Every structure is written in C-alpha cells, then in structure tokens.
Amino acid sequence: MALPEKNEYGVVISHNHLLAKRKEITAQDLTDYPLIISRRSSNSDDFRDFWRSSNILNTVLTFNLNYNAQYLLKYGNYCLFTYKDLTNLEDGNLIYRPIKPKVYDNNRVIWRKDIELSNVAQLFLKRVKEDLEMEK
Numbered sequence: 001m002a003l004p005e006k007n008e009y010g011v012v013i014s015h016n017h018l019l020a021k022r023k024e025i026t027a028q029d030l031t032d033y034p035l036i037i038s039r040r041s042s043n044s045d046d047f048r049d050f051w052r053s054s055n056i057l058n059t060v061l062t063f064n065l066n067y068n069a070q071y072l073l074k075y076g077n078y079c080l081f082t083y084k085d086l087t088n089l090e091d092g093n094l095i096y097r098p099i100k101p102k103v104y105d106n107n108r109v110i111w112r113k114d115i116e117l118s119n120v121a122q123l124f125l126k127r128v129k130e131d132l133e134m135e136k
Helices: 045-052 066-075 119-135
Strands: 006-014 034-038 058-063 079-083 094-098 104-106
Touching (some): 006 066, 058 066, 066 094
Parallel strands (some): 034 058
C-alpha cells in the first residue's frame, strides 16, 4: 500500500456535461456551473492562485465524504472538485478532468492520541507507519 506523496486535484463531471470535451478545466470554466467542493478544500490556501483567476465561483455544496457528493453529478450540471482517483469512475457515467494550473495537496493522517482507536484503526495506522518507514 504505497501512498502518493501528493494528491492532484481535478473535477469530476457527468460524461455528458458540457465540460466533458475539455482536456483540462480552469477556474474560469467553472464559473457557469454549480460547484461541489470538500469543506477542507474550500478553506485551504492551496487554491488561492487557482480561484483568483475567476471572479465568481458558484459553490452550492461542501462535503466531508466524496462518496455521498458524487450522486448529485448524475442529476444536474454539477462539478465535483476533488482529488484524482478518489471517485469511482468505473461505470462510465462520470469522468475526471485535471485542473489548470495544477494544484497538489500533501497527504495528512491525523488522529487524536487521547482516544483509544478501534482494532481496525490501529491496524490501519500501523500499516501506514510501516509503509512510510519502508519508503525512507
């Protein structure tokens, strides 16, 4: 389970969306469409330069779980601003397009040390630590 050092951001849209023909999507392209973005990303300074190229973004929804937000893409002209490879695209109804200029986010794993983790969470954390040690 090798973790990428950085995650690339892009936009997931319906395969019949008007932006589907584009190879890359800019902030200016997104001004005409309702945007769905993670709560964390909407508050991040990582996108200051990307959003600055657009005067108005129509953010209609923020989310914590990408899985829940992707269902809206089938029912409207929504654009889901998310990490590359985070959304299931296997059914062919949704497609990913990178944004231009590219924006990356460093991976973070955060947990509270004062709370006892479940067995599954402990195992996950152990494996992440082992993978990071092997990559050094």
